[in-house]
Amino acid sequence: MPSPAVDDYLKTIYHHTEWQTEKITPSQLAVVLGLAPSSVTEMVQKLAAQGLVTHRPYGPISLSPDGERRAAAVIRRHRLIETWLVSEFGYTWDEVHDEAEVLEHALSDRLLEGIDARLGHPRYDPHGDAIPDASGSVQREPFVLLAQAGAGYTGRVLRVSDRDPELLRVLEDAGVRPGATIEVREAAALLIDGAPLALPDEAIDAVWLTA
Structure with a gap:
C-alpha cells in the first residue's frame, strides 16, 4: 500500500547510490532521515519483510527489484x-525540494503524466539528476566528483547536489549549473567557461562532472 514513510526510505536508499557505489548503512540512513537508529x-x-530491501544485521541495505x-x-x-x-512557476533550484516533498504524495498519476508531457518529457531535473521514465529506466552519463578531478581535468557539470540550499545559491551566483564547463588548474585553481572560479571548500563535494 502507498505510504509516504516507506517511500521516503526507499527514495533515500535509491538516491544514496546514484552518484557513488557504496551502499547505505542503517546508521547513515538514520542520519539522512533525522531519525533514531532504533526506528530505522x-x-x-519491515521493508525487508515486504520484499522491498535486502539487509543483514549490521550490514548495508540494498533495494530489491520491487x-x-x-x-x-x-x-x-x-x-x-x-x-x-522551475519551468512553470519561476521557482529557483534552491526552493523546489521542500515543495516537491509535499506535492509528490498529493498529485495523481494522471496529472503527473500531464506535467511530463507538457514539459516535453525531460530527462533531467534542474539539479542535473536523472528523471526515471515511466518504466523506471534512467539515462546517466559517466561522471566524476569535482573533488576527485585532478589538475588538468576539464568536464561539463552534470549534477549539483540539492542537499544544501545555501550552497546552491552560492553555486548559482558563480554560474555553476548543469552544462557549464569547469577546468581544474594547478593548486586546485578552477575555471568555469574560461573565467576564474572561486568556490567554498564544501562545493567540490557537491558538483559532478562528465567523466
Missing part, C-alpha cells in the same frame, strides 16, 4: 515536480 532498524526490517521500481517511481514524481516548479 525497525523500519528496515523496491527499486517503487523508489524510481517516487523519484520520478519528485524530480518532475521540481522541474515543473
Whole structure:
C-alpha cells in the first residue's frame, strides 16, 4: 500500500547510490532521515519483510527489484515536480525540494503524466539528476566528483547536489549549473567557461562532472 514513510526510505536508499557505489548503512540512513537508529532498524526490517530491501544485521541495505521500481517511481514524481516548479512557476533550484516533498504524495498519476508531457518529457531535473521514465529506466552519463578531478581535468557539470540550499545559491551566483564547463588548474585553481572560479571548500563535494 502507498505510504509516504516507506517511500521516503526507499527514495533515500535509491538516491544514496546514484552518484557513488557504496551502499547505505542503517546508521547513515538514520542520519539522512533525522531519525533514531532504533526506528530505522525497525523500519528496515519491515521493508525487508515486504520484499522491498535486502539487509543483514549490521550490514548495508540494498533495494530489491520491487523496491527499486517503487523508489524510481517516487523519484520520478519528485524530480518532475521540481522541474515543473522551475519551468512553470519561476521557482529557483534552491526552493523546489521542500515543495516537491509535499506535492509528490498529493498529485495523481494522471496529472503527473500531464506535467511530463507538457514539459516535453525531460530527462533531467534542474539539479542535473536523472528523471526515471515511466518504466523506471534512467539515462546517466559517466561522471566524476569535482573533488576527485585532478589538475588538468576539464568536464561539463552534470549534477549539483540539492542537499544544501545555501550552497546552491552560492553555486548559482558563480554560474555553476548543469552544462557549464569547469577546468581544474594547478593548486586546485578552477575555471568555469574560461573565467576564474572561486568556490567554498564544501562545493567540490557537491558538483559532478562528465567523466
